Structure formats: structure tokens, C-alpha cells
Amino acid sequence: MNFPVRLAFRHVFSNKTRNGLTILAITIAVFLLCFLLAVVRGIDAGVRSASSTRLVTQSAVSLFVTLPMSYRPKIDAQEAVTVASEFRWFGGYYQDPSNFFPQFAVNKDRFVDMYVKDFEIIEGPNGITGPGARDAVKKAFATEKRAAIIGMGLRDDEKYNFQIGDTVPIIPAIYQRADGGAWDYVIVGIFKPLKARIPDKIMYFRSDYLNDSIESGEAFGEVAAGVYYVNIDQGSQAEMIATSIDQDFLNGPQRTQTVTEAAFASFFVSAIGNLPLFLGTVGGAVLFSIFFSVVNAMLIAGRQRLKEAGILQALGFPPITSCLLLIIEGLAVALIGGALGLALAISTQDLVVLNFGDSIRNYEIDSGLILLAIGTSSVLGITAGLCAGIPFLRYRPTEALRSLG
Amino acid sequence: MSQDSYIQLKSVSKKYSRGGEDLIVLDQLDLNIPDGDYAALMGPSGSGKTTILNLVGGLDVPDSGTVTVAETEVSSIPTRQLPAWRARHVGFVFQSFNLLPVLTAHENVMLPLQLTPLSAAERKKQADFALEIVGLSDRAGHRPSQLSGGQEQRVAIARAIATDPDVIIADEPTGDLDRNSADEILELLNRLNEELGKTILMVTHDPAAASNARRILKLDKGHLVSDEINRQASGQTQGEA
Incomplete structure (x- = not known):
């Protein structure tokens, strides 16, 4: 295995408590993201699959008339x-x-x-x-x-x-x-x-x-x-x-109101409020808060790696190496958490359908959601790694070596 | 550069800002160390010893003057190219060993070799050889936490010589060790100097450690106040600077 990757992975598994908790947080966030988006997509699928060659004529007063x-x-x-x-x-x-x-x-x-x-x-x-x-x-x-x-x-x-x-x-x-x-x-x-x-x-x-x-x-x-x-x-x-x-x-x-089948399906979705927006916002908020938690964990990791950065620079590695190590570490932590969250979402899919299938229709963790979860985890990890790693580019080796890291 | 100077500092000045005030660490310092020499830098804290090591090792740059190592003016190498120069020419030995705790002894020694164009097999062979020189072949798979202080420092020395650098820079290499371990390390440095011809520049507070060097340089307030040939180590004596 390539040296930076091997060293970064050693770091991932060297601080089991901190990285374990970070991975757990990402696991829950990605699971929630997949779950909520699957619900939203299920609702959308109902509207999207409405026929373009079908109309619904109802009373202009109310659907209940x-x-x-x-x-x-x-x-x-x-x-x-x-x-x-x-x-x-x-x-x-x-x-x-x-x-x-x-x-x-x-x-x-x-x-x-x-x-x-x-x-x-x-x-x-x-x-x-x-x-x-x-x-x-x-x-x-x-x-x-x-x-x-x-x-x-x-x-x-x-x-x-x-x-x-x-x-x-x-x-x-x-x-x-x-x-x-x-x-x-x-x-x-x-x-x-x-x-x-x-x-x-x-x-x-x-x-x-x-x-x-x-x-x-x-x-x-x-x-x-x-x-x-x-x-x-x-x-x-x-x-x-x-x-x-x-x-x-x-x-x-009775006066009538005729709409397309898609508009009619949308009416039922909007009747309970803008559920897709609400669920999407909840999912986004969870992800956003987890993002800061991951960045914080990586900043702590970065502070502990400052001396290591000095050692690597003294040995002849350019400053970008230490930055890269943190990016790989952040990516590894986020991808492990993301993969576990995804696995949890996929493994509970049948359970969700069995228990809530009547309320949550068309619930499915499809390939689009899998790619989204992997992509989101990757962006999360890389960004957190960058936040922690970029300051390393400014440190002189003598400063880094003096740190207690 | 004088005829036989391998490391040359010419009119080197360096100051640091601390609490808004400038602190002059080196003041118009001149220093010449020939190829294959083993010099000990001594002096009170703040006299500029470590700063000299940092300048020679390319970890820092002087405010004025020039630093030349093996006919290369280190002080004029662009900052971005300094790491590559260090990797080729300098091996560092630190007081607190500075091994990466998540890597084994062998992997620590392999670290600087990652920057060489050697193949994986050649790197491994080189690291094995370096560990053999310091007598730790049997501890190659151990992590630093599984080694004694003396063994850690020997691994650090193996790491410093793995790429066969011209100069070994040692900053208080025995500072964290007990007497027996310190003697082993000093003996090892002697061998590197005598058998492998490495030029060694060592900072120490310990007179016993300094007595192993061929030359003892004494600094005070950024000036070289004494430059002695160590009679015990070389059998000759030179006058005061």
C-alpha cells in the first residue's frame, strides 16, 4: 500500500475512541439522510409516475363534495x-x-x-x-x-x-x-x-x-x-x-375543477404540508451538524499531528504530505461511517417497508441514493481533512517540531 | 568557501521576534567544518546552537549571511525545494527521538527512503541494512512504544543514515537517555563518523557526550567563543577561536 495511505489508515485505527465516535456520528447521519431521502423520493415517485394522458375532474368546491x-x-x-x-x-x-x-x-x-x-x-x-x-x-x-x-x-x-x-x-x-x-x-x-x-x-x-x-x-x-x-x-x-x-x-x-393526474397527486402531498421540503431540511440539518462535528474531530487530529508534520518535513517530505495525510484520514473516516450508514439503510429497507410500507410508499434505497451517500461522505471527509490540513502548509518545520503534538 | 570546509557559515545573523522584541540569536557568525568532521556544539540555552543546526539542515533560513553545505548554498535554495535537498543531504537525530508512534521501527526507517528513486525491494534492503548497523534487526517489527529510549534513538539514527546523507545533525541525541544508553548512542555516532565517514554536527549540554567529538565548538550569545580540537578524540589540540 502507498505510504501516505498506509500511514493515514494507521492514524484512523490508532485513536479508536475519537475516530470510532466520529464514524458512529457519520453512520447515523448517512442512515438518516438515506432514510429521509428515500421517503421524499417515494413521495416524488408517486407524483412523477402520474400519467400525462389522464385528467381528474373533481368538484370546484372541495374534494369531499x-x-x-x-x-x-x-x-x-x-x-x-x-x-x-x-x-x-x-x-x-x-x-x-x-x-x-x-x-x-x-x-x-x-x-x-x-x-x-x-x-x-x-x-x-x-x-x-x-x-x-x-x-x-x-x-x-x-x-x-x-x-x-x-x-x-x-x-x-x-x-x-x-x-x-x-x-x-x-x-x-x-x-x-x-x-x-x-x-x-x-x-x-x-x-x-x-x-x-x-x-x-x-x-x-x-x-x-x-x-x-x-x-x-x-x-x-x-x-x-x-x-x-x-x-x-x-x-x-x-x-x-x-x-x-x-x-x-x-x-x-356542481362546478368542476379539472387537473392533470400529477397535479392531483401533488395536492395530496401538499395537503400534509410541504413534506419533501421538511424532510429534506431535517436531513440537511443533520448532515450539516455532523459536518461540523467531523471537522472538529479532524482539527483535533490535525493539532496532534503537528509534530509529525515537522518530523516529516525534516525528513524531506514537502508540507503538502501532512495535509494529504489528513485528507486521506478524513476521507477514510467519512467513507467508513458512510458505508456503515448505507449498509444500515439497505439492511433495514425490508423492515421499513414491512412496518411502514402503507405510510411510506415506494421506499427504496436505490443506486442513486447509494451514490449520493458515497458522494456526500466523500465530500464531508475531504472537506474536514482540508480544514485540518491546510494550516500545515503554513507551518515552518522548526515551528512544527517545537509543538507538543 | 575555504579549501576544506564542508559546512560553512559566513557572517550569519538570525533573530527571532518574541513578545514584540527582537532577540538576536546569531550575530555575524563564521563557522567552518571540514568533510568527515565530528563537531560538538556547546553553550548555554539561547546561545544559538539549535539555530545553527536548523540553518545547516535547511529547516530555517538566515536573516543575513550564507550557509553552505557540500558546496551548495543552502540559504539560497528556494523554500519549496528545501525538503528535497534535506532528503538527499541531511539526516536528523532529535533529542526526543521523534519516531512516528504508529509505525514500526522498520517502517520508521523506511520513511525517508520513500523519497528516493529506489525500488520497494531496494528500500527494504537499505532499511534492513540501517537497522543492522544500529544493531536492531531483531526489533524491526516493534513499534516505538515497545522499545526502550536507547533503542528508539538507535532507530532514529538508522532512519537518519538510511538514505546515506552527507551530514548527520544531532540535537541533544543523549539528552533523554540514561548514561548506559547515552554511551551506546555516542559509540554509534563515533562509528558512523569513523567507519562510514559521516560529517556529524551535534548539539549537546553534556561534556561527556562532547568528549566523543573531534571538535568542540562553544557558543555564547550568538558568537563562537571557542573552537577546540578534542585531544581525547583526535590526539591533537588547536588554539582558541
Whole structure:
């Protein structure tokens, strides 16, 4: 091994307490940075993966005000609209309120075709899989009034373990049944999400099942559509179409607000405050404070190396050698800490997904984050080493030799 | 430069600022040391002994005058080139040994050899040889903390001679040692001078140590007050300066 590298590494391991604590601090900082950025990127991934050829039409008053079913033909009639489906939040739970996952009431004839690019049907009725599964599920969804299509997470999670053909009782939080019981849904299809914004623990069922039950008095509530998801032609002007839809309903009974799917997804993120900015700021603050701690540790190391710098200069090494030694030492300490923090983030990834996957979607320590962690650690170490090493360039060998280092 | 002067200081002055006041350490000093000589510099604290070592070793530069070593005017070498000159021409032995505690004895001796164009195998061979000269081949893998003071100083001497420099500069080499260890070190320096022909300039407060040198130079307040040939070491005597 090259002499400066070997000497620098000897120093790293010679002061085990100080460097150990510095490495621990960097480990925690890098872990937190990876964790927080993975959460932020997960949120962003949901927004980024939103379709550019899909609009969402909601009430101009509030998202919680539902649009009438009668709006769909007018939306369909818009130029460049290929298909539109009602989307209504159900908000029930399975057996216990803690077993919550999103459920939406959607159009029985249109929903499956609307999401061709968003999810892949992996299992249908009678165990059918592969390319034929989508048509089989589409058919079953149109035939069975209580039909439901679920994400694969509800099949794979032992807590739910829903299988094709299962009748799943969902206890309503909004639309109570007159008999006080649960809504029964029959699983006819299981899909795998192809876009980050679609969770794998979600259920879609037929809106006519909900509306007909309300209309017949079997359940309480209002016959309505909720919002409309609207697919438009590729290459069409989304903003012009959105304006056109909203103008159609300017005179009511409900005024509408139509936005792109990305804008709609952003609304949910911003509804809980600017979470990415907040988390990013916390991560940055942690890193910033750790930076000063590492610089401080390296300055102490530098002070202890002053005599060594004098010895090396007396032996004929240029002053830059001592500076370089501190940079290598800082880099080594930071990279060891960074690698441990990264290893911690990667090794706990499954644990985070398992325990918080429903809240923190798309959590992943990907290659971009790995590179960022390595880069950040390197910059941290080099900068700290430079802060400690640069003063060495000014010292005369006689001054350095006189120090107690 | 006089005919046989290997180290020559000509009208050298040096002052330091301390507490806002100038402290004259060397005042128009002239000094000539021939090639292969072994000179001891003595004098009270602050007389300028260590400053002379620093000037000869290229660790410091004079305010005025010239310092010449082996026909090279050290005082005119640009600061950035001084380390390289030191690596080629000077070996240092310090009072407190100044070994790097994180390196083994062998690695400490290898340090100055890193600056030479020798191959790794040649460097190792040279370091082995230097340790053999000081009688510490069997301690090559030990760290300074595992060695006695005398052994540490012997490693420091091995480091000083590893690159085969022209001059060995020793600043109180026996100052931190007990009598027995000090005698061993002095004996070693004698051998380096007599057998390897190294020019040695040694600062010491210890008359016993100085008695090993061929010449004893006495300084006071930046002036050379005495320059004696050591009868015991050379069998000759020269007059006072």
C-alpha cells in the first residue's frame, strides 16, 4: 500500500475512541439522510409516475363534495377524451380499523381498460394467469356485481391473504348498510402495479354496487360518482381539455375543477404540508451538524499531528504530505461511517417497508441514493481533512517540531 | 568557501521576534567544518546552537549571511525545494527521538527512503541494512512504544543514515537517555563518523557526550567563543577561536 495511505489508515485505527465516535456520528447521519431521502423520493415517485394522458375532474368546491353520475356522458363527449370513469372513495376497513387499505368504487365497464399501462393483471378467475388474465378479469368484473380487483399486496400480506374467489367483508366508515353489516366483495382479479403511485394494497369495486344499494335503501348515502378519472389522447393539450370540461359544468349543478393526474397527486402531498421540503431540511440539518462535528474531530487530529508534520518535513517530505495525510484520514473516516450508514439503510429497507410500507410508499434505497451517500461522505471527509490540513502548509518545520503534538 | 570546509557559515545573523522584541540569536557568525568532521556544539540555552543546526539542515533560513553545505548554498535554495535537498543531504537525530508512534521501527526507517528513486525491494534492503548497523534487526517489527529510549534513538539514527546523507545533525541525541544508553548512542555516532565517514554536527549540554567529538565548538550569545580540537578524540589540540 502507498505510504501516505498506509500511514493515514494507521492514524484512523490508532485513536479508536475519537475516530470510532466520529464514524458512529457519520453512520447515523448517512442512515438518516438515506432514510429521509428515500421517503421524499417515494413521495416524488408517486407524483412523477402520474400519467400525462389522464385528467381528474373533481368538484370546484372541495374534494369531499362528490360529482353527480350524470356528468360522465358530457365528459365522454369532449374531444380527445378516450374514456372516463367515476372514482369514489369508500374508506372502509377489514375486520379491524387498523387493517386499513384504500378502496375505490369505479366503473365496471371502463376501469380495467383505463389502467392498461398502470397495472398488470396477474391472476384472474379460475386460476387464470398470463396474457388472458386481463380479459377474464374484465369480464368477471362486468358480470359479478360484488366483484373487486385487488393489488397483489393484499394477497401476499399474511394479515389479509385475499385470494381469487374469496368473499371479503369490508366494514364501512361512510356508507353504512341498513342492516348494520359489512359490504361483501368477491375477489375476481389481482394486479401488480406498474407505476409507483399505485399502491399494491388497494381495492377497486363496482360503483353501481354502491349506488344501487343506496338507491334501493340497503345502504345510506348519496348516489354519486365521486370524482372522474379521464383518459385523453396521447399528444393532446391536457390543459385545454381540462378548461373545456370545466366550462361545460360552469353553470352547475356542481362546478368542476379539472387537473392533470400529477397535479392531483401533488395536492395530496401538499395537503400534509410541504413534506419533501421538511424532510429534506431535517436531513440537511443533520448532515450539516455532523459536518461540523467531523471537522472538529479532524482539527483535533490535525493539532496532534503537528509534530509529525515537522518530523516529516525534516525528513524531506514537502508540507503538502501532512495535509494529504489528513485528507486521506478524513476521507477514510467519512467513507467508513458512510458505508456503515448505507449498509444500515439497505439492511433495514425490508423492515421499513414491512412496518411502514402503507405510510411510506415506494421506499427504496436505490443506486442513486447509494451514490449520493458515497458522494456526500466523500465530500464531508475531504472537506474536514482540508480544514485540518491546510494550516500545515503554513507551518515552518522548526515551528512544527517545537509543538507538543 | 575555504579549501576544506564542508559546512560553512559566513557572517550569519538570525533573530527571532518574541513578545514584540527582537532577540538576536546569531550575530555575524563564521563557522567552518571540514568533510568527515565530528563537531560538538556547546553553550548555554539561547546561545544559538539549535539555530545553527536548523540553518545547516535547511529547516530555517538566515536573516543575513550564507550557509553552505557540500558546496551548495543552502540559504539560497528556494523554500519549496528545501525538503528535497534535506532528503538527499541531511539526516536528523532529535533529542526526543521523534519516531512516528504508529509505525514500526522498520517502517520508521523506511520513511525517508520513500523519497528516493529506489525500488520497494531496494528500500527494504537499505532499511534492513540501517537497522543492522544500529544493531536492531531483531526489533524491526516493534513499534516505538515497545522499545526502550536507547533503542528508539538507535532507530532514529538508522532512519537518519538510511538514505546515506552527507551530514548527520544531532540535537541533544543523549539528552533523554540514561548514561548506559547515552554511551551506546555516542559509540554509534563515533562509528558512523569513523567507519562510514559521516560529517556529524551535534548539539549537546553534556561534556561527556562532547568528549566523543573531534571538535568542540562553544557558543555564547550568538558568537563562537571557542573552537577546540578534542585531544581525547583526535590526539591533537588547536588554539582558541
